[in-house]
Amino acid sequence: MPVTEQIHKELSCEEKDAAAFLRERFLFLVASLPVCGPSNRMGVTVVENKNEVIVALSKLIEATATESIERNGVFNIGVSGGSLVSFLATGLTKISTDFSKWKIFFCDERLVPVADPDSTFGVYKKQLIDTEAVSLKEDQFVTVKQGVSAAEAAEEYAAKIKKYIPLSPLPRFDLLLLGMGPDGHTCSLFPGHALLNETAKWVAPITDSPKPPPSRITLTFPVINAARVCAFAVSGKEKAEMIKRIHVDKEDLPATRVQPTSGNLQWIVDKDAGALLN
Known part of the structure; x- marks a missing residue:
């Protein structure tokens, strides 16, 4: 029997409760790191499994939301x-x-009808709004205009961002929750695509996405890296190689380019996704 397993089995109920409390406290402290500062800060947190990824991510969201609402009312x-x-x-x-x-x-958003399975807003509407799982209303979601060209949709969305987000001089989101694709893309910023070097637009159109559907709009790196906090939450052994390429090999991939200039970057990964981070 492995020593760690033997020790675990010999723990009393009180000791197991204490260990569970310490694990929860650790996740809370990770999530409660300062959300603004004079320089970039990056942290990688490896947790046991997908459920703990969700717990740590939720704590981060809660802490960031609390600070943002206290500071700015929104x-x-x-x-x-x-x-x-x-x-x-x-x-x-x-x-x-x-x-x-x-x-x-x-x-980012795919330029498809809300009822289309590829619509990001459509999925959120189905899983968060329609189910009333949380107290979020549809009008709290700033949606992307559909039925127009990608260029018009991007321009219109940039105007909405300017209306709601404080500028300094770029719009500064309190928190951006980002995804990492199997090719290392994030948002709709794909490896080798010209939009990786876009600096003039806050929101850019894309009509040749290598991943269907081809027409989309996406935040660009100047806006992404102006955020107070950027966070990735990653689970699964199929993500391990890409996590290694980003964090160990420092390969120039879109997700690697997420480096907030005066904020925090948090990666929350489970043991499977972080298996090659030694």
């Missing part, structure tokens, strides 16, 4: 699609926050 958060939607559908039900102060934006 919490401006940008969200992505993919597995993050299910993470939030589970995790947001367990946090303490004034949801009425939230304004939710999209880090």
